Amino acid sequence: MPDMIPAADTRPMLETQDVARFFDVSRPLIQRLLAGEGKRMLRAVDGVSFSIPKGTTLSLVGESGCGKSTVARLVVGLYRPTRGTVIFDGQDLAQARADSTQRRRMQMIFQDPYASLNPRWRVRDIIAEPIRAFGLLKTDAEIEARVAELLTHVGLSPLDGQKYPHEFSGGQRQRISIARALSSNPEFLVCDEPTSALDVSVQAQILNLMKDLQRELGLTYLFISHNLAVVRQVSDRVGVMYLGRVVELAPAETLFTTPRHPYTRALMEAIPDLDMTGRQRIPVGGEVPSPINPPSGCPFHPRCPLANDRCRAELPQLIPARDTPEAVVACHAVEEGRDGGPMPGVALAETGAAVAAS
Amino acid sequence: MSNTRPLLEVRNLRVEFPTRRGTLVALDDVSFDIHPGEVLGVVGESGAGKSMTGAAIIGLLEPPGRIAGGTISLAGRRIDNLPYKEMRTVRGREIGAIFQDPLTTLNPLYTVGRQLVETMTTHLPIGPGEARKKAIEWLELVGIPAAAQRIDSYPHEFSGGMRQRVVIALALCAEPKLIVADEPTTALDVSIQAQVIALLKTLAREKGTSMMLVTHDMGVIAETADRVAVMYAGRIAEIGAVRNVVKHPSHPYTIGLMGSIPPISHRLERLQQIEGSMPRLSAIPKGCAYNPRCPHVFDRCRSERPELIPARDTQAACWLYDPASGTQAAEVRADA
Numbered sequence: 001m002p003d004m005i006p007a008a009d010t011r012p013m014l015e016t017q018d019v020a021r022f023f024d025v026s027r028p029l030i031q032r033l034l035a036g037e038g039k040r041m042l043r044a045v046d047g048v049s050f051s052i053p054k055g056t057t058l059s060l061v062g063e064s065g066c067g068k069s070t071v072a073r074l075v076v077g078l079y080r081p082t083r084g085t086v087i088f089d090g091q092d093l094a095q096a097r098a099d100s101t102q103r104r105r106m107q108m109i110f111q112d113p114y115a116s117l118n119p120r121w122r123v124r125d126i127i128a129e130p131i132r133a134f135g136l137l138k139t140d141a142e143i144e145a146r147v148a149e150l151l152t153h154v155g156l157s158p159l160d161g162q163k164y165p166h167e168f169s170g171g172q173r174q175r176i177s178i179a180r181a182l183s184s185n186p187e188f189l190v191c192d193e194p195t196s197a198l199d200v201s202v203q204a205q206i207l208n209l210m211k212d213l214q215r216e217l218g219l220t221y222l223f224i225s226h227n228l229a230v231v232r233q234v235s236d237r238v239g240v241m242y243l244g245r246v247v248e249l250a251p252a253e254t255l256f257t258t259p260r261h262p263y264t265r266a267l268m269e270a271i272p273d274l275d276m277t278g279r280q281r282i283p284v285g286g287e288v289p290s291p292i293n294p295p296s297g298c299p300f301h302p303r304c305p306l307a308n309d310r311c312r313a314e315l316p317q318l319i320p321a322r323d324t325p326e327a328v329v330a331c332h333a334v335e336e337g338r339d340g341g342p343m344p345g346v347a348l349a350e351t352g353a354a355v356a357a358s
Numbered sequence: 359m360s361n362t363r364p365l366l367e368v369r370n371l372r373v374e375f376p377t378r379r380g381t382l383v384a385l386d387d388v389s390f391d392i393h394p395g396e397v398l399g400v401v402g403e404s405g406a407g408k409s410m411t412g413a414a415i416i417g418l419l420e421p422p423g424r425i426a427g428g429t430i431s432l433a434g435r436r437i438d439n440l441p442y443k444e445m446r447t448v449r450g451r452e453i454g455a456i457f458q459d460p461l462t463t464l465n466p467l468y469t470v471g472r473q474l475v476e477t478m479t480t481h482l483p484i485g486p487g488e489a490r491k492k493a494i495e496w497l498e499l500v501g502i503p504a505a506a507q508r509i510d511s512y513p514h515e516f517s518g519g520m521r522q523r524v525v526i527a528l529a530l531c532a533e534p535k536l537i538v539a540d541e542p543t544t545a546l547d548v549s550i551q552a553q554v555i556a557l558l559k560t561l562a563r564e565k566g567t568s569m570m571l572v573t574h575d576m577g578v579i580a581e582t583a584d585r586v587a588v589m590y591a592g593r594i595a596e597i598g599a600v601r602n603v604v605k606h607p608s609h610p611y612t613i614g615l616m617g618s619i620p621p622i623s624h625r626l627e628r629l630q631q632i633e634g635s636m637p638r639l640s641a642i643p644k645g646c647a648y649n650p651r652c653p654h655v656f657d658r659c660r661s662e663r664p665e666l667i668p669a670r671d672t673q674a675a676c677w678l679y680d681p682a683s684g685t686q687a688a689e690v691r692a693d694a
Contacts, residue, residue, distance in 0.1 A: 063547035063548065063549060064547055169635045169636075170404075171635055172635070199403035199404055199574065199635075199636075200403070200574070200576070200615065200618050200619055201403065201614060201615055201618040201631060201632040201635075202403075202635060203618070203620075204618035204620070204629035204630060204631035204632075205631045205632075205633075207620070207629055208628050208629055208631055211628070226547070226548065227620075228548075228622055229619070229620040229621060229622040230620050232620065232621075232622055232624075232625055233620045233625060233626060233629060252625070253625075256622070266549060267548060267549065268622070269552075270548040270549045270551065270552040271548060271552075271577065271622055272551075272552070272555070272575065272577025272578050272580060272581045273577065273580065273581055274576060274577045274580045274604065274619065274621075275580075275623075284549045284552075285553075287517050287519055287520075287549075287550060288547070
């Protein structure tokens with residue numbers, strides 16, 4: 001793996017090798033036969049490889065339909081890969097999931113705290129469910145004490161265990177989701193847009209909480225988000241996805257200071273400018289093509305300002321980028337040096353200080 | 359800006375929701391103006407009342423919500439008490455509306471061309487033939503490729519970004535003086551969002567249309583609005599020129615809100631956060647609604663409700679900026 005960073009504990013928490021997941025979106029057999037058409041496959045994820053060293057955060061960013069949530073589900077075993085393997089702490093995921101002592105080591109936090117908590121259960125039962133399911137604690141008194149401890153840990157009161165989810169605000173519900181995820185003492189958390197449904201002041205609370213928990217408990221995160229600013233705050237490394245593939249994977253600092261892939265640059269360019277530098281933004285044209293009929297060659301070529309004949313014909317592989325080899329980039333233009341070399345991303349070009357005038 | 363007559367004048371607007379457990383006040387004493395050609399941004403967190411303000415202006419409050427006080431005037435004419443039928447002609451002809459989800463605005467059973475033509479023939483003195491020609495022009499203007507063919511497509515045949523472009527064309531085609539846009543880009547991906555913002559900005563400028571832009575995204579406001587109103591618990595907490603509100607906010611809530619936005623330009627060890635959450639409408643605290651979360655709270659904030667008063671570069675509903683608050687406020691202000 002070219003993207004591995006040497007870590008003290010050499011074995012990565014999680015590794016995916018050429019993982020793909022296709023969905024069959026064909027019409028019913030009879031209609032297909034009558035119309036004389038074949039099967040139609042939606043290639044949600046098509047050959048994704050990365051590894052996450054223990055105690056670090058890898059973020060996947062991209063627009064809707066790029067496959068980032070599908071990767072999250074593949075990684076915890078909610079979907080089985082069509083191709084490739086997921087390796088959890090040196091063990092094939094399928095085996096790890098069959099073994100409940102391994103299974104409890106990974107948990108997931110979902111985007112919508114209104115949908116992911118059972119409205120008919122009291123909060124203490126929601127949080128205790130993984131403890132009971134894995135048989136981690138035996139007596140009710142022990143479980144009660146553990147639930148109280150978890151509630152305190154995520155910034156709620158032990159008394160909140162009596163209540164039902166509807167009595168809480170969105171941010172508090174997301175704290176409950178986090179407490180539930182932590183209740184089985186996991187080492188690896190998959191967070192699928194954990195703050196996207198929250199207001200910005202509450203988002204800051206949750207992001208700070210997740211950072212604190214990572215430091216205290218040594219957690220490893222796979223963080224899925226469409227928000228680049230949030231990703232910058234939480235990540236050690238960042239993968240940018242487009243149409244089911246990772247197009248750029250780099251240490252967070254490198255990615256934000258010198259984004260290389262034209263799509264990464266376009267994404268950064270598209271972020272509204274809060275510093276009001278008066279910078280004229282040039283929005284990238286076009287839209288994400290359908291993953292049922294992905295374009296030939298590089299999937300980004302129809303929208304790419306640097307596309308040429310090779311881009312239209314040949315799929316670029318993830319290789320260390322010229323001049324910034326710590327980043328791996330799937331782009332012929334970068335490989336050939338047609339992109340003008342590393343340029344500061346817009347994020348760096350804005351020299352304006354933080355907006356907060358406190 | 360103050361020498362022109364405002365296009366929209368909202369005065370002491372109060373919206374109530376009668377419920378079995380008593381009346382909830384969703385908007386309380388909201389006043390602001392929008393001048394011709396101006397873009398007013400309205401920001402706030404969920405439940406702050408920003409969408410409610412937009413809905414009250416276009417006369418589409420969800421029952422049992424109702425306007426319980428105050429006035430809304432468009433070009434000098436009161437529109438808050440118009441009968442339903444009359445309001446329908448105001449809506450569309452004089453006020454255009456853009457909502458978050460384009461599918462709720464577009465009729466799935468009609469082609470986009472038919473919807474555009476119908477809107478124009480209803481509100482403008484033109485026939486169907488001319489309207490169709492203009493409809494194609496509008497679709498070109500909002501950036502729909504091959505407009506002459508696409509005009510006969512149904513909404514489901516467009517992608518999300520293209521649909522929102524159609525909605526913009528639909529809102530603008532009767533050439534209203536005011537557009538109320540409620541989270542027009544929230545459902546879109548960032549790259550599409552940038553396209554739509556650029557489009558709205560250009561069109562509003564070219565046509566001299568005023569706009570009320572309701573959103574929770576401060577970045578969108580910073581790029582698009584001339585002035586911005588920050589709402590909290592059904593009231594305006596701060597209002598002023600966008601640069602002043604974003605760069606030099608005065609109200610402690612605005613300061614906290616701005617500080618909690620994660621920056622893209624650098625990594626922070628910790629984000630600033632506002633403790634707690636916005637109160638429910640049924641439990642709005644006495645005095646200033648923000649006082650339980652405010653780091654600068656003092657006695658007066660807990661008992662008296664502040665009005666908008668001049669504060670540094672903006673207007674803020676905060677006792678810190680009232681000279682009558684005395685030395686305690688002055689000390690806090692010096693720290694802040």
